[in-house]
Amino acid sequence: MTADASRGAEAPPELIQLLTPEGERVEHPDYDIDLTPEEIRGLYRDLVMVRRVDLEAVALQRQGELGLWASLLGQEAAQIGSGRALTEADMAFPTYREHGVAWCRGVDPVNLLGLFRGVNHGGWDPAEHNFHLYTIVIGSQTLHAVGYAMGIQRDGAEAASIVYFGDGATSQGDVNESFIWASVFNAPVVFFCQNNQWAISEPLEKQTRIPLYRRASGFGFPGVRVDGNDVLACLAVTRKALADARSGQGPVLIEAFTYRMGAHTTSDDPTRYRVAAELEAWKLKDPIERVRAYMFKNQFADQEFFDAVEVEADELGRDVRKRCLELPDPEPSAIFDNVYAERHSLIDAERAEFATYLEGFEA
């Protein structure tokens, strides 16, 4: 049985777009954004850099240096646009694919690799970057973001939290509970859903019969759909949502309509469940190419700039590779570290026993 995906949709979904795939700047009455050429160049550089890091990580996985990688290919604009909308005081809660947001928050890309290389479960200090650890269980972090936002409310702080999740996650109970919590407590949180059309092999229609952003109205807060491949629109829409949240107007759901151009992770094979033509169609909406076209047309940058960014990206790729290979394996005793914050007699005893056992091999 195939459900009619449009049932329940009262009107065709509106997509907020400020930059067309062809690089034409378009106006939107509610979401204006005025960026200097330098700021545009900055966004372009961000997009190129994170795509380059991602490419390097995929290569590292293919060469056996990472156990797994979740590529952000195609989602750069959604992540850079929203990530650059954050102030220092805002707190971001990612899934495991938010390498672009991590970049915006100043997390060293090599620290993202530790988890995928298997040397740790998360190698950065969330408080230092206001960027939480990657969460692998789908949707769990939405509740953390809402709780954090409730803390912001109690502190009377000028800040908001933003939480990232995908289209698949919207089916999770935790995500729906987080919508309810955010709504009834009017929490300063922005729900940033990257609808990349695929939850591993399951297309959007396995998760929803209405456009995802319209779910928000049932929970009692605004929802908007933005062109997730348009970095300007993602920046503008997220900025406004964060400003609203900070000023006490409560949560917003942003559905960034985008496309996962790669596999779910390096363990996945999308040729088993989707047609190549779909990818080709989305390639025409590439998040980086449209910015490049826009910059060329408006002479925001010359060839020298683009060449310099390419060189810088390649250097970054080489540097990330080099330092990834240098990541040391942890000591065996690290198994017992940080399980508890305070002394724990069982862990202490097992750590000592294990050390004695290992010493037996050295004799």
Added chain:
Amino acid sequence: MSILTMAKALNEGMRKAMEDDPKVLVMGEDVGKLGGVFRVTDGLQKDFGEQRVIDTPLAESGIVGTAIGLALRGYRPVCEIQFDGFVFPAADQIITQLAKMPLRSLGKLRLPVVVRIPCGGGIGAVEHHSESPEAYFTHTAGLRVVACSNPADAYTMIQQAIRCDDPVIFFEPKRRYWEKAEVDVDSSGWPPFDEARVARQGTDLTLLAYGPMVKTCLEAAKAAEEDGRSLEVVDLRSLNPLDIARVTESVRATGRCVVVHEAPIFNGFGAEVAARVTEECFYHLEAPVLRVGGPSTPYPPSRLEDHYLPDLDRVLHAVDRAFAF
């Protein structure tokens, strides 16, 4: 000294913790105006306000998940799960997030979250209101699991749990909520809350219990005394970590050991205790370590719960078996 019920002792303990630290929050279903279905949080919202005593939507995963977020922002949330059988919607947040986030962060994050769970049977309740789910949580590294058995411990242990920088699953034996005892609310020279306590001294056999079964074991020990048997009762208090040193000290002295809990015996917490006692006290044991607990069945309808729950006779029956070896 005050004479308090366990419910009131917990209430006073939380009140003290909230007075001592403005970051302490209480959250859960019906914990505000109603004061909780067992009235354990009675009056706290009136005195500390809705920002600190939060009536939450009816969703347990949401309670624990948002508590984690609040803890990440520097708060110390005390969550109430209304009944033992309702903790399972929160199990994912407890097991995959609460227990593991400190390790995931290489120690940079701490989650001082307390999850209070009224536990156990004996109150004539409907299904899902009488369970003893402690073994699910003792099996999860990263959590501390404790159970109070009396008002004095309830008062101190809840405060120690709130002060602890680790997540704590705090079991409260609901059928003991209304039993009164002396509580020294002024003292602060408390033993660590992960230490076991000898509740009654004896020489012939050690009864190990926690939560609701401590009182049952004390009654059994008193009855056994009339038969000329001296039973020591050790209240474990903390299940993870287990105070194995105190347990083995007692068992080595008595030579016999019976572990008692309400939960089903198979794969219950008593299995871990019995294995450890056997390993540590092998040459001191006069009999195998025996376990008393619920049958390996779901909790029965309440008209049958007296047959399901270990009572004085079931404990003494196991004591007889231990002496018969």
